[in-house]
Amino acid sequence: MTLPADPAAGRPDPGRPLRWGILGTGRITPRLVRAIGASEGGELLAVASRDEARARAYADRHAIPRAYGSYEALLADPDLHVVYIALPNHLHTPWSVRAMDAGRHVLCEKPIAVSLAEMDQLEAAQRRTGRVVAEAFMALHHAQNRRALALIGEGAIGEVRLVRGSFSFDIEQETDPRLDPAMAGGCLWDLGGYLVNMAQAIAGTAPVEVQGMAAVGASGVDERFTGQLRFPGDLLAQLDCSFRMPAREQVEVVGSRGVLTLAPAFLMAPDGPSAGIRIRRGSTEEHIPVADHDQYRAEVDDLHAAIGEGRPPLVDLVAARGTCTTLVALLEAAGVRARADAAAR
Ligand SMILES: NC(=O)c1ccc[n+]([C@@H]2O[C@H](COP(=O)([O-])OP(=O)(O)OC[C@H]3O[C@@H](n4cnc5c(N)ncnc54)[C@H](OP(=O)(O)O)[C@@H]3O)[C@@H](O)[C@H]2O)c1
Structure with a gap:
């Protein structure tokens, strides 16, 4: 910026x-x-x-x-x-x-x-x-996620091959603005950014290819979304988000020598469970505690x-453009606008 x-x-x-x-x-x-x-x-x-x-x-x-x-x-x-x-x-x-x-x-x-x-x-x-x-x-400010990015960068799990991220919950009210296409609702805009900016932070760059699939509900917005990203060097990412599924939020990073898991990845104490990083190498699992603190x-x-x-x-406008560019590409790949039009007919 x-x-x-x-x-x-x-x-x-x-x-x-x-x-x-x-x-x-x-x-x-x-x-x-x-x-x-x-x-x-x-x-x-x-x-x-x-x-x-x-x-x-x-x-x-x-x-x-x-x-x-x-x-x-x-x-x-x-x-x-x-x-x-x-x-x-x-x-x-x-x-x-x-x-x-x-x-x-x-x-x-x-x-x-x-x-x-x-x-x-x-x-x-x-x-x-x-x-x-x-x-x-x-969540990009939380010490858990900063530490995880540093560990991955230092090679703690070897060469990163796959990032898998999930974020979902069951929306409570049908009048929620997040279900309104006129208010830029949809689960990808609401939740997908967390997954995309973690994947991009891990990859250190933008994806070179995206694929998306959306389930557009009667609301006219994407209520379930799955996306795949390919980064340079064939680092792959699989993302899913929804507000018609039980609450889940985690990121799993699979490297050539181990698996790093963040669960929770986005809502830590005092607003969710305690922070912490798990790394599994072979049959041994290490838990790296991270002190709880208010990420807000x-x-x-x-x-x-x-x-x-x-x-x-x-999280400046350079970072924001990076996230927005990928989310727009995912929505286009999933044909969300065409699906919403079809659902309205
Ligand atoms: N970072 C996070 O952890 C996090 C978590 C949840 C949500 N968010 C984001 O924060 C934003 C707000 O989310 P929220 O859950 O707080 O939403 P919300 O409870 O629906 O509140 C939105 C507020 O916007 C105002 N508003 C202005 N025009 C409106 C309209 N046409 N319809 C409805 N409300 C309108 C209302 O305040 P007044 O009527 O008082 O003006 C309303 O209280 C969203 O963009 C969401 O993505 C972030």
């Missing part, structure tokens, strides 16, 4: 906190309330909802000083430095661009863009404003450091 035009832009005076605002009051936001509160130098100042009473109730519940009844009103608050965007997928790029244009740094939920045209818009806004923008793939806090601390140091965040 290009570094901010003015590295000092949007930074508070030294020793003063970076003040955050949150757009949306959905399920994920309490984790960021927790993370910002625990972070080095962050302060949560404001929340915005489409509904003023909902914003006020949320602010009261989480002891947030300011509540706004529109997202525009929050962006106009001159005391804010950073905006966290936790809206349905189709609103991520539009509100990230508006936040940057209002002078705010951005942490936006995944997927930050649902097309390459949206990636172009984000990159243009980032160049125009010099703001720091990060995609909220928290790690993503907030990384953004603070990026703003303070004028450097890109860990």
